[in-house]
Amino acid sequence: MTNVEQNILTALSNKLGEKILQIQTPQPRKVFVRVNAGVHRDALRVLLDKDESAGISAITGVDLGEKIELMYHIRTHGTIVTIRTEVSREDARIKSITDLIPGAIFHEREVTDLFGVIFEGYPSPKRLILSENWPKNLFPLRKDAEITNIEDKLEKVTVLDEDKRSSDGGTLVNIIMGPQHPAFIEPEKFSLKVDGEIVKEVKPRIGYVHRGVEKAAEKRTYLQDIYLVERICGICNACHAACFCQTVEAIMGTKAPPRAKYLRTVVLELNRIHSHMLLLGHAGLEIGYESFFQYMWRDREPIMDMMELLTGNRVIASFSTIGGVRRDFKEEKIPKIKVELATLKEKMSFYKHLFDRDPTLKMRTKNVGVLNKREALKLCVVGPVARGSDVKMDVRKDEPYAAYDEIPFKIITYNEGDSWARLMVRLDEISESIDIINFALDNLPSGSYRIRVPRIVPAGEALGRVEAPRGELFYYVKSNGTAYPERVKVRTPTFSNILSFVQIAEGGNIADVPASFVSLDPCFSCTDR
Amino acid sequence: MTFIFRVLIFPGFTFILLFTMFCDWVERKIEARMQNRIGPTYTGPAGILQPFADFVKLLAKEDIIPSNTKSVVFRFAPILSFSIFVFALFFLPIDGSNVIPHSSFEGDLIFVLALISVANFFLFLSGWSSTNPYSAIGATRVLTQFLGYDIPLFIFALTSAFLANDLSISTIAASQNVPFVLLIPWAFALFIITLQAELEKDPFDVPHAETEIVAGYETEYSGRRLAFLKLAKDVQIVLGAVIVVELFLSGPYGPVFLGLPAFWYTLWFILKVLFVVMITEYLTCVFARLRIDQVLVINWRMLIPLSILSLVATVAVAFWLNPLVV
Amino acid sequence: MLKEVLSQIFRKPATQKYPEVKPKVPDGFRGRQIFDIDLCIGCGLCARDCPAKAIEMVDVEGKKKPLFHLDLCIFCYQCAESCPRNAIKTSGFFELASTNKHELVVKPQINLQKRSEA
Numbered sequence: 001m002t003n004v005e006q007n008i009l010t011a012l013s014n015k016l017g018e019k020i021l022q023i024q025t026p027q028p029r030k031v032f033v034r035v036n037a038g039v040h041r042d043a044l045r046v047l048l049d050k051d052e053s054a055g056i057s058a059i060t061g062v063d064l065g066e067k068i069e070l071m072y073h074i075r076t077h078g079t080i081v082t083i084r085t086e087v088s089r090e091d092a093r094i095k096s097i098t099d100l101i102p103g104a105i106f107h108e109r110e111v112t113d114l115f116g117v118i119f120e121g122y123p124s125p126k127r128l129i130l131s132e133n134w135p136k137n138l139f140p141l142r143k144d145a146e147i148t149n150i151e152d153k154l155e156k157v158t159v160l161d162e163d164k165r166s167s168d169g170g171t172l173v174n175i176i177m178g179p180q181h182p183a184f185i186e187p188e189k190f191s192l193k194v195d196g197e198i199v200k201e202v203k204p205r206i207g208y209v210h211r212g213v214e215k216a217a218e219k220r221t222y223l224q225d226i227y228l229v230e231r232i233c234g235i236c237n238a239c240h241a242a243c244f245c246q247t248v249e250a251i252m253g254t255k256a257p258p259r260a261k262y263l264r265t266v267v268l269e270l271n272r273i274h275s276h277m278l279l280l281g282h283a284g285l286e287i288g289y290e291s292f293f294q295y296m297w298r299d300r301e302p303i304m305d306m307m308e309l310l311t312g313n314r315v316i317a318s319f320s321t322i323g324g325v326r327r328d329f330k331e332e333k334i335p336k337i338k339v340e341l342a343t344l345k346e347k348m349s350f351y352k353h354l355f356d357r358d359p360t361l362k363m364r365t366k367n368v369g370v371l372n373k374r375e376a377l378k379l380c381v382v383g384p385v386a387r388g389s390d391v392k393m394d395v396r397k398d399e400p401y402a403a404y405d406e407i408p409f410k411i412i413t414y415n416e417g418d419s420w421a422r423l424m425v426r427l428d429e430i431s432e433s434i435d436i437i438n439f440a441l442d443n444l445p446s447g448s449y450r451i452r453v454p455r456i457v458p459a460g461e462a463l464g465r466v467e468a469p470r471g472e473l474f475y476y477v478k479s480n481g482t483a484y485p486e487r488v489k490v491r492t493p494t495f496s497n498i499l500s501f502v503q504i505a506e507g508g509n510i511a512d513v514p515a516s517f518v519s520l521d522p523c524f525s526c527t528d529r
Numbered sequence: 530m531t532f533i534f535r536v537l538i539f540p541g542f543t544f545i546l547l548f549t550m551f552c553d554w555v556e557r558k559i560e561a562r563m564q565n566r567i568g569p570t571y572t573g574p575a576g577i578l579q580p581f582a583d584f585v586k587l588l589a590k591e592d593i594i595p596s597n598t599k600s601v602v603f604r605f606a607p608i609l610s611f612s613i614f615v616f617a618l619f620f621l622p623i624d625g626s627n628v629i630p631h632s633s634f635e636g637d638l639i640f641v642l643a644l645i646s647v648a649n650f651f652l653f654l655s656g657w658s659s660t661n662p663y664s665a666i667g668a669t670r671v672l673t674q675f676l677g678y679d680i681p682l683f684i685f686a687l688t689s690a691f692l693a694n695d696l697s698i699s700t701i702a703a704s705q706n707v708p709f710v711l712l713i714p715w716a717f718a719l720f721i722i723t724l725q726a727e728l729e730k731d732p733f734d735v736p737h738a739e740t741e742i743v744a745g746y747e748t749e750y751s752g753r754r755l756a757f758l759k760l761a762k763d764v765q766i767v768l769g770a771v772i773v774v775e776l777f778l779s780g781p782y783g784p785v786f787l788g789l790p791a792f793w794y795t796l797w798f799i800l801k802v803l804f805v806v807m808i809t810e811y812l813t814c815v816f817a818r819l820r821i822d823q824v825l826v827i828n829w830r831m832l833i834p835l836s837i838l839s840l841v842a843t844v845a846v847a848f849w850l851n852p853l854v855v
Numbered sequence: 856m857l858k859e860v861l862s863q864i865f866r867k868p869a870t871q872k873y874p875e876v877k878p879k880v881p882d883g884f885r886g887r888q889i890f891d892i893d894l895c896i897g898c899g900l901c902a903r904d905c906p907a908k909a910i911e912m913v914d915v916e917g918k919k920k921p922l923f924h925l926d927l928c929i930f931c932y933q934c935a936e937s938c939p940r941n942a943i944k945t946s947g948f949f950e951l952a953s954t955n956k957h958e959l960v961v962k963p964q965i966n967l968q969k970r971s972e973a
Contacts, residue, residue, distance in 0.1 A: 175662050182743055197666075197821060224906035227931045288731055288818025291860055294564035298869045312885040312945070318931045326936065327883065350859070360732050360817040510666070510742075511735065511820040563860045567868045814860045 004077045005031055008050070015046045027250050029079045029399050030463050037085045037094050040072060044083060044100055051076040053391065055380035056097075057465075058491035059107040060476045061115040063143045068092055068115055073463065073474065078398030080463055089142075092117040103380030106206075106499055107491075114141040114214075129207040129528065132157040140215055147215075172200055175510070179208045183286060183514035186524035190501075197510050202502045210528040217488035222248055222457055225485065226321060232490060233526040234315055235278060238271040239468035240490075241320040246401055247464030247475045248322050251457055258445040260324035261403040265440045267311060267319045268402065268466070269433040273344075274303040275469035276426040276433075279521045280351070283423055286514040287364040292354070299347050302340045309333055324450025334441050341434050348431050355424060365420035369504035369516025372417050379500045382493050383471020384429070385520050388422035390415035395467035407439050419519035426521075455483050468493055470521050492526035532629070540623040540795070545615060548799070549763045552770070553580040555803055556810050563814045580763070584756055592752030597660050606655035607754045611761035613648040614768055617641050621771050622699045622780055623798055624791040633699040638690055641698065642683055645727070645768070648761070649675045655758065656746020667745025670736040670821055671729075677828040678726040678733075684836035685720040688713060688843045689776040692850060702780025710777045712850050716839045717777045721805075723832055724769045725812055726824065729762075732816035733824050770805040774798065778805070880947040885930045887948045888923055892963050894942035895920055901934035901943065910934060913963065920963035926956055 008031060013020060019042070022034035035043055047054050054076035062069040064086070072083040087094050096119035098105050108119045109128035116139035127134070135153040138145055172193045179187035187208040193201040213232055217225045229244045230237045242264050249256060256264070281296030304314045310329060311317040319325055355361065371381070376389035386393050394411045396404040412428040414421035459481035466473045471493030480486040497520050504516050535541055554569065554577050561568025569576025594600060619629055620637050627633050649671065656668030689709050693701040710717045726733035737745030744750075750758055774780060783797035819827070843850075871878060880886070897919045902910040909927035912919040921934070921943075935943040953959055 173662055173665075175666075194662075194666075220906065221904070223904055223933065227906040227929060227933065231929075284817070288734060289816070290731075291564050291814045292817070294566060295859075298565055301869070308884065309881045312881075312883045312932070313930065316929075316931075318885075358817070360819060363819060363823055364817055509820055509822065559864070562864050562868065565863050565866065565869045567870045567872075811860065 002029070002079075004079050005029070008047070008076065008079065008081055009033075011050050012043060012046055016042060026460070027462060030082070031079060032082045032084060034084050037070075037087050040070075040083050040085045041095055041097060041100065044072065044074065044097055047074050047076055047081060048100060053377055053393075055377065056101050056104045056107060057380075057472065057474050057496075058476070058489065059104065059111050060487075060489040061111045061117060061141065062478060062487045063115070063141065065089075065143070068117060068142075070094065070111065070117065071476070072097070073476070075398075075472075080399075080465070082463070087117060093120055095119070096121040098122060101380065102378050103496065103499060106495060110495075113139075115139050116142065127207070128205070129210050131207065140212060177513070183517070184522075184524070185282075188522075188524045188527070192505070192510070192513070194510055199505050199508055199510055199513060202505045204498060204502060206498065206524065206527050208528065209525045211525075213529045214488055214490060218485060221455065221483045222322060222485060223455065225488065227318065229488070229490065230316060230318060232529055233492065233523055235275045235523060236271055236468040236470065236473070236526070237315065238267050238317045238319055239466050239473055241317070242268055242402070243464045243466035243468075243473050243475045244477070244488075245320045245322045246466065247462045247477045248457060248479075249453075250462035250464060251460045251477060251479050252322075252453060253458075254323060254451065254453060256324045257448050257451060258403075259328075259447045259449045262440045262444050263325045263329060263449060264320055265403040265407065266329075266437050267307075267317055267325075269437050269440075270303060270307055270310070271317070272469045273430050273433050274300055274307070275521075276430050277303065279469075279518070280423060280426060283365075283419075283515070283518045286518045287361070289361060292361070296351070299344060302344065306337055306340060309337070321450065323453040324448070326450070328449045329444075338438065338441065341437060345431060345434050348427065348434075352424075352427055355420070355427060362420065364512075364515055365423060365519070366416075366418060368419045368512045369508060369519060370416075370418045371500055371504050373415075375503055376417070376500070379503060380496055381471070381500045382496045383467070383469075383521075384422055384425045385471065385497050385500060387411065387413045387425045388519075389417040393472075395465045395472050399465055401464075401466060403440060406443075407436055409436050419516050422519040422521075456481070457483070457485070470494055470523060470526070471497065490529055492523070492529065494521070494523045494527045498522060498527060536619075536629065541619065542615065544623075545618055545764070545767075548802075549760070549767050550580040550584070551577070552767050552802065552806055553763045556766070556806055559807055559810050560814060563811065584760060587756035587759065588753045590752045590755075592754060595659065595661070595749050598658055598749065600658075602654050602658040603749075604754070606651045606658065607750065607757040607761060610648045610651035610655070611757045611764065613644055613651065614761055614764040617644040617648070618764070618768055618771065620698065621768075621775055622702055623771075624781060624795045627699060633697050636696045638686060638696050638698050638701065641772070642679075642686060645765075646675065646679055648765070649727075652746060652758075652761070655750070656748075659746070659749035661749050663742040663744070663748045664746050666742050667736050667748065670742075671746060673821065674726060674729070674733065674736060674824060677825055678723055678832070681828065681832040681836040682720070682723045682727055684833075684840055685716050685723060686772070686776060688716045688836075688840050691840070691843055692847060698775050699780070702775045703782060705779035705782070708777060708779040713777075713839070713843055713846075716843065717773075719832065719835055719839060720773060720777065721808060721812070723836075724773065725809060726828070728766050728769050728809065730766075730809060731813040732819045734818055735821045735824055766806070766809070767802065770802045770809070773805045774801045880949065882947070883945060884947045884949070885932050886946045887925065887951060888928075888932075888935070888961050889944045889946050890921065890923065890961055890963060891942045891944070892920060894940045895938075895963070896940055898939060900937040900939065904933050904937040906931060906933060915963050922963060923961035925951055925959040925961065 012033060019035055019039045020033055024032040033043060054074055057073040057075045057080060060071040066089060067086040068089055069084060069086050074081045094117060096108060098108060108122055111117050112119060113127060113129045133154045135155060140147060172195050175192045175194050177192060178184055178189040189205040191203040192199050217228055220228055226241050226244060230241045232240050277296055277300040281293045284292035284296060307317060308314045311319045371389050373390050376386050376391050390413050392411055392413055397411055409432050412425050414424055457479045459479055461478040464475040473493055474491040476489035477485055478487040501517055501520055505513055558568040569579035572578040572582045620627060620641050653668045653671045656664040689701055690696050692709060693704040695701055729736050737747060747758055778801045781794040781798035785793045899912050899919060901921050902912050907927045907929045909924045911922045913922045
């Protein structure tokens with residue numbers, strides 16, 4: 001147990017004393033504290049008082065049969081403190097924490113949708129993930145939910161309020177962006193109220209690509225789940241697989257061999273480079289800078305080829321597995337990769353120069369969609385969005401996984417908090433990633449690249465975190481001692497970030513909506529799962 | 530007979546249509562090469578028939594008219610704006626004389642510029658009558674942008690007219706022994722920038738910024754109406770380029786080597802228009818799209834003062850330049 | 856950017872002329888499977904582990920052998936990894952588009968010629 005964890009536990013037991021029912025520290029940097037329902041708010045307050053940059057990572061619900069367990073995963077000082085509490089199944093009610101942490105809004109609504117837990121004092125209890133015509137008392141992630149013949153059980157819905165035409169006596173125009181809109185690659189809906197060209201109100205509605213991956217994961221073996229979670233998001237697929245494998249390895253108590261850790265690092269960083277370049281190019285398209293978009297995606301192509309060379313596929317890597325990685329790098333391929341990376345690094349300096357100089361690009365991104373540090377902390381944003389608002393937070397440093405504890409690199413932060421800063425963070429991170437890959441390839445340890453693990457995972461639970469290109473990716477896996485997991489919880493980075501869009505879009509120009517939205521790097525299939 | 534031939538075949542309707550499609554192809558090809566792509570490839574040699582194929586494809590598509598549109602305006606706006614653009618082209622000398630012989634008159638420059646404004650107004654109407662929020666926003670953007678940019682465009686056009694001492698386009702073109710671009714290069718450069726805004730091209734393509742407001746005023750259009758709307762845009766680009774050629778690049782006139790002057794004039798004309806199209810395409814490629822408020826600020830704070838300054842400067846140097854003008 | 860755009864006009868486009876010029880795939884590319892029926896012992900591990908349930912065990916001469924449904928396959932090659940005899944191998948063949956669903960299978964066929972040679 002490290003000092004940080006000790007400090008947190010002392011603070012908690014000083015304030016709460018007898019109210020703490022149980023303390024567990026199964027993994028390094030992970031603390032589980034069990035309290036009664038109601039006390040969770042006090043425990044949360046203690047953590048928030050202690051660390052102003054503490055934020056919520058996720059709320060996990062688990063169906064225990066008689067009861068439903070709720071876990072509030074709070075990140076503070078690079079540690080995840082999990083406050084666990086239980087509510088009864090029949091009368092699932094608990095006090096909301098959104099007044100303490102506004103960033104928990106979506107997390108709570110998700111649990112309401114999927115587990116039927118009602119959060120008292122919650123501002124707008126509407127559907128978030130499930131569609132409006134989903135049966136009222138069917139909560140998909142409860143174990144006894146019968147999801148068969150759904151068509152017969154669907155409810156009848158009339159037109160939703162926000163879809164109705166003009167309200168407010170006609171002064172404000174309703175513009176509905178999505179589910180299909182050219183600015184969004186994936187379907188998600190944002191209802192904007194517009195006064196002329198100024199956005200007055202934004203209402204997000206997600207869930208259009210909800211595929212029930214968490215439920216599906218319970219029906220498949222751990223081995224099959226690797227490939228399932230990989231398909232939550234095509235762009236950051238390697239991160240999902242690596243995070244899941246890491247979490248399952250933590251339950252098993254095994255560790256991937258050193259060579260596997262380095263190989264994972266290389267693929268994760270390649271994943272990051274290609275994701276960032278994709279976003280930067282896309283940002284160029286959103287602000288009408290087509291040449292920039294074409295050049296960026298042209299230069300991204302060698303990265304895809306590298307992925308193909310190393311993993312056997314351009315996009316879906318299928319590289320990590322429980323206990324290591326699935327294939328080794330051939331030595332003769334390494335020089336070729338290094339040459340490509342060197343060319344890319346040169347090009348990155350050209351783009352950086354462009355971002356510093358180009359007048360039209362700066363006009364469209366500077367001082368647009370400003371998210372200051374206080375708001376960023378309040379809304380618990382993660383990844384480049386947080387780093388663009390001067391929040392120093394990176395799972396690779398906070399809680400090193402793979403080989404990041406042995407590789408030197410910097411956390412890039414900018415303090416402007418606008419679209420430009422968020423894009424610059426990504427641009428600089430590409431250069432940083434190139435250095436990481438070079439270092440990893442130079443210092444590749446020898447030895448085996450995977451260990452064989454049994455198909456059956458011992459009972460237990462574990463948390464895993466990975467810094468995906470879009471920010472902190474969070475997994476919770478609970479095992480019941482069979483080959484099938486009891487519960488797999490995935491909290492993707494965009495799910496945390498999407499709330500900040502409301503903050504940055506309101507009061508801005510409608511022309512800035514796509515430009516500032518894309519700077520958050522939203523991924524809707526991640527968000528909905 | 531000559532009259533009908535001139536109006537329908539050359540240099541009238543057919544020639545203008547084919548030339549528009551050719552310009553569209555050049556534009557796409559050059560933009561592709563600037564962005565390191567290949568551009569249209571499959572239809573015809575090097576994809577030269579692609580614009581034609583696109584047009585025919587749209588003609589064959591189903592034409593949907595939303596039920597709550599102002600239907601008369603909605604139906605006729607595309608074809609009207611297209612015909613007005615083509616009509617405006619008839620007053621510009623293409624093969625040395627106007628399409629309709631002896632139609633040139635004192636002040637047709639103002640007439641042509643006014644026609645452009647009217648055609649733009651029809652583009653606005655097409656969006657406004659769609660009763661779709663995206664179209665409505667696109668339409669208001671068209672209107673705000675054209676209302677502003679018509680002013681500097683007009684003043685820059687007057688600069689040339691002033692030098693030539695005439696308000697008739699064919700006289701202005703004919704009086705350029707030395708192309709005006711060499712005499713008043715600043716006016717030429719600023720005119721091109723203003724034209725970018727008139728033609729809704731980057732960095733001023735806000736009225737149909739597809740990532741913000743889908744297709745702007747075109748959103749509800751489909752089938753042959755969309756085909757004509759697109760064609761109207763293409764003709765407008767050609768028209769803009771032709772006006773630049775007439776006002777600053779001595780129109781279709783150039784050295785005649787052998788044979789008919791009309792042949793050489795047409796050739797010079799085509800080459801010059803392509804040159805202008807390439808410049809506008811280059812500008813499109815190097816800039817990002819501005820926001821509507823920034824577009825307006827650039828107009829009112831920069832281009833209008835500059836246009837007046839440029840007129841004053843031209844007046845000041847006109848005394849020395851006049852010997853160079855016929 | 857001003858210079859960059861101009862210089863691009865004189866450069867070769869980066870576009871791959873795909874249908875005319877076929878790209879070369881690296882070895883180890885996960886394309887259509889090559890199944891060697893002589894190595895297969897019919898254990899069915901591949902079908903059990905397949906995340907997409909794309910492998911069906913069918914009767915070939917009285918023994919159970921895997922049949923790959925490529926329209927379901929996600930090309931993860933977990934089957935190749937699970938196979939105790941390495942009967943499933945990768946190939947660089949990726950042009951799998953077809954208008955007929957029934958063509959999209961890798962059938963466990965007995966290679967008669969090979970057998971007679973042996």
